[in-house]
Amino acid sequence: MTTITVDSFTTSADGTRIAYDLTGPTPGLAPAIVVIDGVLAHRLPVTLAVASALGDRAATLRYDRRGRGESGDTPPYSVDREVDDIAALLEVTGPAALLGISSGAFLALRAAADLGAGVTGVLCWEPTYDVASGEPPTDPRMIAGVEICVEVGDPGSAVELFLDVVGMPCGLLPRMRESPSWAGLEAIAPTIAYDGRILAGITLGHRALMSRWHQITQPALVADGAASAASVKRAAESLAAVLPAARRVTLPGHGADVPPEAMAEAVTDLLRTVGGP
Structure with missing residues (x-):
């Protein structure tokens, strides 16, 4: 029977508690x-x-x-510390595959490169950057601009x-500011710059x-949605082309609208590749 353990914690290498x-x-x-x-998402x-x-x-x-x-x-933030967080979570699970969503896909790939056999595979869902484009991967405002706003106490x-x-x-901004979710976005506004980095x-x-x-030799699936934007498809195709052991898959829907059952099947497909069910 499926069970859910809520509000468990582990401790990262720098002493940060991770829920x-x-x-x-x-x-x-x-x-x-x-x-x-x-970016701006959690659980x-x-x-x-x-x-x-x-x-x-x-x-x-x-x-x-x-x-x-x-x-x-x-503080201070570094991508290395986020990889340490994943390493601490792998102490809980044992060797595991990673499902990286949007910008999280690139954190998953960084962890795969750094942690080696601890990461058994990677599913990159709608990665945000076309690695073949030659363009800068992030707008400077996503780091410096966000950090200035946070420093002066204006997370909104x-x-x-x-x-x-x-x-x-x-x-659309006035409507978003009035939504119940806005306070939650402001609470994690500093982490926008983390994804920028x-x-x-x-x-x-x-x-x-x-x-x-x-160095990322683990099996990988690079996935997008059938109804996703052309820019998302280009990003997925470019990433699959550079990873040594990658396959492309397109699921029904797009973004958060993909049926959970379809994503679960993609995860199961990846786990079979790495010796799972």
Whole structure:
């Protein structure tokens, strides 16, 4: 029978407490999948639905990335620390596949490169950046602009700035500010810059992912939705082309609208590839 453990915690290498929940069989008795959310998201209802659809086929661990939900946050931020968080979660599950959503896909790939055999496979759901484009992977406002807004105590403007970066029409902002979810977005506004740094790390720095694709030898699925935008499809195709052991898959729907059962089947497909059910 599927069970859910709520409000469990582990501790990362720098002492930060990381909150997670676990759905399905006891880790070690079934393959495991760790869900890595994208920008401004944590433990979304849709990923709980995917975990429920997986049932006893997999132990599904969802967690609050540092600075979100019930997890702590220890400055200064670095992508290495987020990889350490994943390593701490793998102490709970044992070797596991990673499901990276949107910008979380690139954190999953960084973890796959850094953690080696601890990561058994990666499912990249609608990655946000076309790695073949030659364009900068992130708008500078997503880092410096957001950090300035947060520093002066205006997290709402940080969220607005990010929404402008991703192209949300300004006419929708008043309605968003009045929505019940707005306070939650402001609470995790500092983490927008964290995702900005993850995206920047695709091409920048001495450990840039762009020079490490060959190290990500784990089986990978790069997935998008049948109704997703052409830019999303281009990004998925470009990423699948550079990963040594990647396959492409397209699921019905798009984004958060993909049927949980379809995503669960994609996860199961990946787990079969790495020796699961």
